[in-house]
Amino acid sequence: MSLIQTAVGAPAVSSFADGSQPNLLGGKQGEAVVSELHGKFYTQAVRGNLFVGTQAAAGAVIPIYSNTTQQCGLLNPSGSGVNVVPVRLNIGYVSTTAAAGSFAIGYITAGGGLIATGGKGVTAATTATGINANLLGPNSKAIFMSAAITTVAPGLLMQIGVNQLVTTAADATNVYFDGKYAFDGTLIVPQGCGIFVAGNIALLQTVTCSVVWEEVPA
Numbered sequence: 001m002s003l004i005q006t007a008v009g010a011p012a013v014s015s016f017a018d019g020s021q022p023n024l025l026g027g028k029q030g031e032a033v034v035s036e037l038h039g040k041f042y043t044q045a046v047r048g049n050l051f052v053g054t055q056a057a058a059g060a061v062i063p064i065y066s067n068t069t070q071q072c073g074l075l076n077p078s079g080s081g082v083n084v085v086p087v088r089l090n091i092g093y094v095s096t097t098a099a100a101g102s103f104a105i106g107y108i109t110a111g112g113g114l115i116a117t118g119g120k121g122v123t124a125a126t127t128a129t130g131i132n133a134n135l136l137g138p139n140s141k142a143i144f145m146s147a148a149i150t151t152v153a154p155g156l157l158m159q160i161g162v163n164q165l166v167t168t169a170a171d172a173t174n175v176y177f178d179g180k181y182a183f184d185g186t187l188i189v190p191q192g193c194g195i196f197v198a199g200n201i202a203l204l205q206t207v208t209c210s211v212v213w214e215e216v217p218a
Helices: 042-046
Strands: 006-008 024-026 050-054 073-076 082-095 101-108 122-129 143-150 155-164 179-182 193-199 206-217
Touching: 073 082, 082 193, 143 193, 155 179
Parallel strands: 006 024
Antiparallel strands: 050 206, 073 143, 073 193, 082 179, 082 206, 101 155, 101 193, 122 143
16 A cells, blocks of 8 residues: 655745645644645635625624525626635624524526626626735635625525624624634536625624635636
8 A cells, every 4th residue: 555755844934936846744743734734725815816805894684585685695607717615704793683594595597697787697786805824815706795786586595593683783793703604515507607794684783795716726
């Protein structure tokens, strides 16, 4: 049986060029030290394949998933050549009293991935170019939408396990709470598809969302 050869030693202090053949770094028990040494998504970030989209600080009220007006989403245009893989979702409280409900992901699959009047998917949107997590990296292929209008109601894809009770602004000044979700490879948005941060009801509370995603060759 062949074995992977490793070398015990301190983490490298320099970057190897593509095509180099260094020894694989190993631990005291012969285990391979993998990319989590620099963080789980360092490899994608350093190669310019990781992106961030964030709503304006003022935020928006998150609607029910079945509303044709959505407030935060990702669209993967047809012909982009990539699969969009969501990595993280962070939800920040802004203001107003919330309704008891939960955050979810809505989706569309027949949109063609184009924003156009009369199109099958998103007919209008407020868009922003995703910021590369490697700040000098290329622009994203996916389109981040801080507001969108769809021709058909998105479907309900999944609950993400982030719930809220009836919370007032006064409550928020006294209690620390967070809203975040790690997709961990459980969702792929192919070309021509889109996803939205939504609620299982109209959540009423104003929040601002950040979405982190990878772009992987299709």
